[in-house]
Amino acid sequence: MEKFARNSLKKKKFIIFGGGFSGKFIANEIRRLGGEALTSSREIQNNTTSFVFNSLSSLLPPDHIFEGTTHVISCIPPDKSGKDPVLLKLHKKLKSLDLEWVGYLSTTGVYGNTFGEWVSEKDPVRPLQDRSKRRLLCERRWLDSNLPIQIFRLPGIYGPGRSTFESILKKNIKVIHKPNQVFSRIHVADIANAIIFLLLKINHENFKQIINIADNYPTSQIEVIEHSYKLLGLKMPKPINFDDAKKLLSPIALSFWEENRRVSNKLLCKDLGYELIHNNYKSGLESCLEIIKQKNLI
Numbered sequence: 043m044e045k046f047a048r049n050s051l052k053k054k055k056f057i058i059f060g061g062g063f064s065g066k067f068i069a070n071e072i073r074r075l076g077g078e079a080l081t082s083s084r085e086i087q088n089n090t091t092s093f094v095f096n097s098l099s100s101l102l103p104p105d106h107i108f109e110g111t112t113h114v115i116s117c118i119p120p121d122k123s124g125k126d127p128v129l130l131k132l133h134k135k136l137k138s139l140d141l142e143w144v145g146y147l148s149t150t151g152v153y154g155n156t157f158g159e160w161v162s163e164k165d166p167v168r169p170l171q172d173r174s175k176r177r178l179l180c181e182r183r184w185l186d187s188n189l190p191i192q193i194f195r196l197p198g199i200y201g202p203g204r205s206t207f208e209s210i211l212k213k214n215i216k217v218i219h220k221p222n223q224v225f226s227r228i229h230v231a232d233i234a235n236a237i238i239f240l241l242l243k244i245n246h247e248n249f250k251q252i253i254n255i256a257d258n259y260p261t262s263q264i265e266v267i268e269h270s271y272k273l274l275g276l277k278m279p280k281p282i283n284f285d286d287a288k289k290l291l292s293p294i295a296l297s298f299w300e301e302n303r304r305v306s307n308k309l310l311c312k313d314l315g316y317e318l319i320h321n322n323y324k325s326g327l328e329s330c331l332e333i334i335k336q337k338n339l340i
């Protein structure tokens with residue numbers, strides 16, 4: 043794919059709204075492959091590949107930012123009222139551009155609680171949390187936007203700088219045991235790589251509007267934490283039972299434990315043919331640890 047991607051991305055310009063953890067990683071991957079990528083942030087950054095966009099401000103990005111744009115990706119979550127920050131402020135602008143493709147990063151939270159069962163894009167959405175209801179509203183707005191949109195539903199995102207290792211090393215990890223509870227995950231490198239794979243593959247026959255990007259191995263959080271301690275050569279503290287842990291968790295942290303689902307990647311990996319870089323958390327964590335060691339952080 044690398045050579046094909048280099049040829050295909052050479053003259054493409056990406057505007058990435060939300061240069062946070064995933065947005066920055068995707069932008070770097072596009073640049074590595076020879077494309078141009080600008081990312082937004084809410085405050086002025088000291089670099090030429092960043093521009094300011096804040097949906098709560100009346101200032102919009104200047105027109106020259108959009109010149110020659112072929113692709114747009116939004117990594118910005120819904121605002122408090124359930125509006126999509128990018129469509130709210132820039133829908134008309136985006137429609138005026140000659141866009142080849144638009145991607146929107148959503149969440150598998152829209153599926154709600156499946157009590158540990160597998161869930162795919164074909165299953166009905168049953169959002170449980172208010173934030174997931176707001177997300178669904180945004181997905182629908184993007185689907186109705188008359189833009190060439192693909193929506194990526196993501197489970198828990200981890201990667202270099204955002205993994206169990208950082209929580210362990212900063213000593214702010216909670217080791218919680220809740221029987222039969224699983225979480226799905228995705229390494230940020232697979233988000234970037236899968237998105238690039240999909241946008242290069244795009245044609246009218248295989249165009250799928252909603253795609254889960256998840257790894258092959260949903261599992262308990264404690265299994266991941268235990269493995270992280272092992273890789274660090276440290277002893278894991280005694281787990282706390284979920285009922286006792288409840289009072290230690292913030293409402294938002296607690297809400298994640300109210301949902302238990304295994305997210306299927308069959309559409310992405312079997313039907314569309316994407317090969318995961320990190321099949322499971324073990325492979326993903328090893329690569330995160332490698333980077334921590336290279337940076338002499340341990």
Ligand SMILES: NC(=O)c1ccc[n+]([C@@H]2O[C@H](COP(=O)([O-])OP(=O)(O)OC[C@H]3O[C@@H](n4cnc5c(N)ncnc54)[C@H](OP(=O)(O)O)[C@@H]3O)[C@@H](O)[C@H]2O)c1
Pocket residue numbers: 059060061062063064065082083084085095096097098117118119120121127147148149150196197198199200
């Ligand atoms: N983290 C997860 O585990 C997870 C799981 C599933 C789905 N998701 C969703 O996937 C997307 C990417 O996740 P992430 O963790 O990479 O995101 P992130 O690091 O939290 O970055 C979010 C970005 O959105 C920008 N932003 C937020 N509100 C904005 C507003 N009102 N106007 C303009 N920009 C705004 C932020 O700007 P600043 O750079 O100025 O802060 C930041 O660049 C998000 O929509 C997230 O909700 C995340």
